[in-house]
Amino acid sequence: MHISFLIHNSFGFGGTIRTTINLANELVEQHDVEIVSVYRHRDAPVFPVDPRIRIRHLVDLRKGTPGYEGDLPEARRPAAVFPRSETQYPHYSRLTDQRIADHLSSLTSDVIVGTRPGLNAHICLQAKRGPLRVGQEHLTFRNHSRPLRLTLRRLYPRLDMLTTTTSADAEIYRKQMTLPGVRIEAYPNPVPAPSNVPTGSRDKAVVAAGRLVPTKRYDLLIRAFDRVRAERPDWVLRIFGPGIASGHGVKLQRLIEELGLEKHASLLGAVSPLESEWLKAGLAASASDHESFGMTIVEAMRCGVPVVSTDCPLGPREIISDGVDGRLVPMGDEKALARHLLELINSDDLRQRMAEAAQTASARYEPALIAGRFADTCAQLTRRHGASGSLRTVVHQARGSVIGAVYGVKDAVRNRLN
Known part of the structure; x- marks a missing residue:
């Protein structure tokens, strides 16, 4: 399979970045893997990336380089697609709206994986027909604000699979969200064994x-x-x-x-x-x-x-x-x-x-165990939905419209009050 990850900034430091790279490093043993980073602010990632993985970025924030794009006019205009209630909203813009849309429209992968709610929203709204749509949640359901939960209730029915890091959180999503036909699975963060053997001598x-x-x-x-x-x-x-x-x-x-x-x-x-x-x-x-x-x-x-x-x-x-x-x-x-x-x-x-x-x-x-489970589930869903994905897309759109009719009214009322 060709698996494409969409991440906020793969060149930074943080748990989501680390676990995404750990998973990708293992998946590339059996699959074609790329990591697409919305932003790039340094020359190389902090965490080690297998050289077989393709890493590319959509917006260059490296000041002093010929490719710097932080001062483009579109970068100063607020995002229209990325959810306003998402914590990273201030970092997104009309420039990212367009770059992510262009990326998703040209994607040829079998699986597209979003790594945060705002990027999952882009996938739900902008991914073309075909790729399996997977949304990862690295935070918990209760960690999201109520406005964001309402937005996700409207959009997440368009996913094929939603993953959480704990079984407890997966169960909360099953109970709190109406996601008919969306596979909800818990995949803990993969952590490799140490490259060195413990010596037995430890500091106090x-x-x-x-x-x-x-x-x-x-x-x-x-x-x-x-x-x-x-x-x-x-x-x-x-x-x-x-x-x-x-x-x-x-x-x-x-x-x-x-x-x-x-x-x-x-x-x-x-x-x-x-x-x-x-x-x-x-x-x-x-x-x-x-x-x-x-x-x-x-x-x-x-x-x-x-x-x-x-x-x-x-x-x-x-x-x-x-x-x-x-x-x-x-x-x-x-x-x-x-x-x-x-x-x-x-x-x-x-x-x-x-x-x-x-x-x-x-x-x-162990990453091999978690990556194996993840890949097997993606392959199973891909076979079930068929290679073209056209029927799945139609179903997703209809499903999202029905559920959106329920929650869209609430969103409109809330926004007007705000």
């Missing part, structure tokens, strides 16, 4: 990773580690992720200083790949209030690091078996987080048992 370090944003609750983790430091001053906390210079990053650094943790807790910025840090870590932690999946949890486990995580919706509970390969603690519970970190820090045997269990359990996220 708790490692956390992810963007420095409020929902990650690094403030809670830092306060919990202050309790750990009181009993085990020989351990340190290392936090990796972009955002040190942001307002929230500055607040976190100030908290570290207020608690006198400068020698015990560090904000170390973005590191890619992070594998070498996981292989050195003695323990991993996640204090989030919300996780669409929990990719860093799986990355740590694949490197033989047990994770102490808050039991937040929706991902950690599907990844960690509490007491077997890690620990789940109540959200926002600083004392419980510190207690379970100390439980593993103070017991080398328990930590080692959980580390071995984590490495074994996380093998289910």
Whole structure:
């Protein structure tokens, strides 16, 4: 099959980018794969891409280069196709509307995969007849605003398949959206095994990773580690992720200083790949209030690091078996987080048992397994709908019109009120 991914910016840093490239790197072993990036702001991707994968961009944002297009008049006009209620709407324009439309109209792939709601909307509205239409959701249903949910209810019936990263979220979509005939499947983010073998010698370090944003609750983790430091001053906390210079990053650094943790807790910025840090870590932690999946949890486990995580919706509970390969603690519970970190820090045997269990359990996220399931489902749907896809397109349009009649009135009323 020829599989084409449409992504916001494959040259950036983030979970959606990483998981898309991981999946593409595996699919290219058996299929013809391309990644089409709406934007390009640097010369090369941050994450390693198999050289057999074609990467191209639609809009060049590399300032100082001959191809720079950020100052074109169309780039200053607001988008008409990309949903206004999507969080990335400010970054889209009439220029992206046209470039994406041109791309989709000329597409010759068997499968087109959108990687965020706004791009899924473009696929629903602009993809020509033929390719299987797959919409990926890397955020959860409840993570979307109500206006965006209404828009997606109107458009998503035109998809062939909608994928989520957790079974729990797939079930929510089945219950909350009217998507007759759309296949809804959960495909967890693929995470490759470490390229190096764990040495067995680990630092006395708790490692956390992810963007420095409020929902990650690094403030809670830092306060919990202050309790750990009181009993085990020989351990340190290392936090990796972009955002040190942001307002929230500055607040976190100030908290570290207020608690006198400068020698015990560090904000170390973005590191890619992070594998070498996981292989050195003695323990991993996640204090989030919300996780669409929990990719860093799986990355740590694949490197033989047990994770102490808050039991937040929706991902950690599907990844960690509490007491077997890690620990789940109540959200926002600083004392419980510190207690379970100390439980593993103070017991080398328990930590080692959980580390071995984590490495074994996380093998289910091997990219070959997930890519195989994904490709098999796409092939099955392609055969079922036929090579031309014309009947499917007609059905999608009719289906979208009926459901759109129901939700379109609500959208119109809401927009008028706003």
